[in-house]
Amino acid sequence: MIRIGILGYGNLGKGVESAIRQNTDMGLVGVFTRRAPESVILKTEGVSVYHTDQLIEKKDEIDVLILCGGSATDLPVQTPEYVKYFNVVDSFDTHAKIPEHYENVNQAAKSAEKTALISIGWDPGMFSVNRLYGNVILPEGKDYTFWGKGVSQGHSDAIRRVEGVLDGKQYTIPVEEALESVRRGENPELTTRQKHLRECFVVAKEGADTRKIEEEIKNMPNYFADYDTTVHFITKEELERDHSSIPHGGFVLRSGVTGFNGENKHLIEYRLKLDSNPEFTASVIVAYARAAYRMNQEGIVGCKTIFDVAPAYLSPLSGEQLRKELL
Amino acid sequence: MIRIGILGYGNLGKGVESAIRQNTDMGLVGVFTRRAPESVILKTEGVSVYHTDQLIEKKDEIDVLILCGGSATDLPVQTPEYVKYFNVVDSFDTHAKIPEHYENVNQAAKSAEKTALISIGWDPGMFSVNRLYGNVILPEGKDYTFWGKGVSQGHSDAIRRVEGVLDGKQYTIPVEEALESVRRGENPELTTRQKHLRECFVVAKEGADTRKIEEEIKNMPNYFADYDTTVHFITKEELERDHSSIPHGGFVLRSGVTGFNGENKHLIEYRLKLDSNPEFTASVIVAYARAAYRMNQEGIVGCKTIFDVAPAYLSPLSGEQLRKELL
Numbered sequence: 343m344i345r346i347g348i349l350g351y352g353n354l355g356k357g358v359e360s361a362i363r364q365n366t367d368m369g370l371v372g373v374f375t376r377r378a379p380e381s382v383i384l385k386t387e388g389v390s391v392y393h394t395d396q397l398i399e400k401k402d403e404i405d406v407l408i409l410c411g412g413s414a415t416d417l418p419v420q421t422p423e424y425v426k427y428f429n430v431v432d433s434f435d436t437h438a439k440i441p442e443h444y445e446n447v448n449q450a451a452k453s454a455e456k457t458a459l460i461s462i463g464w465d466p467g468m469f470s471v472n473r474l475y476g477n478v479i480l481p482e483g484k485d486y487t488f489w490g491k492g493v494s495q496g497h498s499d500a501i502r503r504v505e506g507v508l509d510g511k512q513y514t515i516p517v518e519e520a521l522e523s524v525r526r527g528e529n530p531e532l533t534t535r536q537k538h539l540r541e542c543f544v545v546a547k548e549g550a551d552t553r554k555i556e557e558e559i560k561n562m563p564n565y566f567a568d569y570d571t572t573v574h575f576i577t578k579e580e581l582e583r584d585h586s587s588i589p590h591g592g593f594v595l596r597s598g599v600t601g602f603n604g605e606n607k608h609l610i611e612y613r614l615k616l617d618s619n620p621e622f623t624a625s626v627i628v629a630y631a632r633a634a635y636r637m638n639q640e641g642i643v644g645c646k647t648i649f650d651v652a653p654a655y656l657s658p659l660s661g662e663q664l665r666k667e668l669l
Numbered sequence: 670m671i672r673i674g675i676l677g678y679g680n681l682g683k684g685v686e687s688a689i690r691q692n693t694d695m696g697l698v699g700v701f702t703r704r705a706p707e708s709v710i711l712k713t714e715g716v717s718v719y720h721t722d723q724l725i726e727k728k729d730e731i732d733v734l735i736l737c738g739g740s741a742t743d744l745p746v747q748t749p750e751y752v753k754y755f756n757v758v759d760s761f762d763t764h765a766k767i768p769e770h771y772e773n774v775n776q777a778a779k780s781a782e783k784t785a786l787i788s789i790g791w792d793p794g795m796f797s798v799n800r801l802y803g804n805v806i807l808p809e810g811k812d813y814t815f816w817g818k819g820v821s822q823g824h825s826d827a828i829r830r831v832e833g834v835l836d837g838k839q840y841t842i843p844v845e846e847a848l849e850s851v852r853r854g855e856n857p858e859l860t861t862r863q864k865h866l867r868e869c870f871v872v873a874k875e876g877a878d879t880r881k882i883e884e885e886i887k888n889m890p891n892y893f894a895d896y897d898t899t900v901h902f903i904t905k906e907e908l909e910r911d912h913s914s915i916p917h918g919g920f921v922l923r924s925g926v927t928g929f930n931g932e933n934k935h936l937i938e939y940r941l942k943l944d945s946n947p948e949f950t951a952s953v954i955v956a957y958a959r960a961a962y963r964m965n966q967e968g969i970v971g972c973k974t975i976f977d978v979a980p981a982y983l984s985p986l987s988g989e990q991l992r993k994e995l996l
Contacts (some may be wrong), residue, residue, distance in 0.1 A: 359926055360929050362931070364927070437996065441992055468937075470995055475795070478956040479795075481691045512672075553957050600691070600947065601686065608944060608952075609941070611942075612940040614937055615936040615938075625927055646996070649980045653798050653802065654801075656801065657804065663972055665771055666768050668797055
């Protein structure tokens, strides 16, 4: 039984709690929160909620600590700190800051002889590992990543900051025609606008000027101006009824050639279609928690990424079973 | 520079020769054949062809030997034999006999302190590793593998054994409707007939009874009787003009649920669309030859499969570059 601790009980922490129940070789030891523990109600019976202050004293009861905080302010502090006491997995997803985060975590992990897996999830995560496989198999080729259809938290937040907006949700949608061109091996050069559409569902405040809101959203630099954006005004009830789930997904494609004259085309396509972005991310993290535990047991310590984890470490099956059943 | 030797110069060996040219950190030392070496003409200038008898004396000049023989009779003998002298990669693809092959190779590899990677390619190979990733991420789910559209060597051979047939090619085609049902998360139970179609292009001998040939093909047990099979009679010229390439591909899908009540559905889809089956297989093998070389340098010896190879070993980029550019 691999004993798991969860730090942070937002959507991702809840997803991890749920994923642990689907893995019979894992058990949840406790959830740690900065809130008042008695205000947090878990879905798993018999598991306690503790304040973050109590985390370090539980270090001998936890094999892997899963860090469910945010990449902006939580993880840059938490991962290097808690890896002094625990094997950890995080989903640090600020792509540009991964090298810096890696260095901070690696030093602490090595000193403590712990194993840290950072940036685990689907992007970064499964999408990254598929980009790597695609690049090494087809060195002469081109990468494409499309996201969606899914809810972008950042873009939904941007809508909600517009004057006159009560609430809103934004969906990122890949352009089907662009995807098909890639699949046909045409290796298109795609602009931002040609790759993704943005669709917004907005609840306006009473008496707000919806035409002005729509203009402001569509012309917002970085977020919407470079895209074909559609804005729908709906009621608060419609938003809650039709747009409360958190779907996402996307496509990683590698289009390349082989042969002495590059005469044969090949396409590798990896696609995710997810009803719940946080629950899927959590499911990836839990599989990698198993790997972190095992790698640490074998003396593989320091900071690692998804690229450093041999797939066999992820499975509860033995090497013999894997070769027989899945190879 | 990783120095590669090729044993066997059929379609796969030629694909390996071509793939090595796409990988700047690799060089071809020589091609070894059971035929008369002077009868084999390579496409790479300055590289020699040797008789298999000369292979062992070249052992200090070769970092990884790529075994390009067949799974029926060549590899069961060659892989355990040559791993005594070389790090090796093979594409042994008789699924049911992999455990036995593994044991034979593992003992020899460990004694010699060499690294053997067996069953590398796309199925077994990339499809296997995607089945594993799918299973560990979505433990509550169902696997689907579809093959095609592509040429099946075994089924083409079966057609050619029918009386009155001069030549023929068989395409395995996934049933689009079944694929779509899986993609919709319906978790269908699919019969053999519901998953794949078989399409045959046949050149009949002069005066042969084509109706009899068609009946015999369609009713052939194991190969065609359980499928909806179409038979087209064409001329030898048409066969050569339209059916001389060796395309293949397929789909690995994992459909599963997450959430406390399994309320959220997820789909992971991995797809390959290949103009040349042997060249793509060779490209996978060459990337894993890099891994075999590096793992051996790190003292990781014995028989390994695609499940045991951390993705980072496959890339010529450093860990730092990978984290910066692909994560």
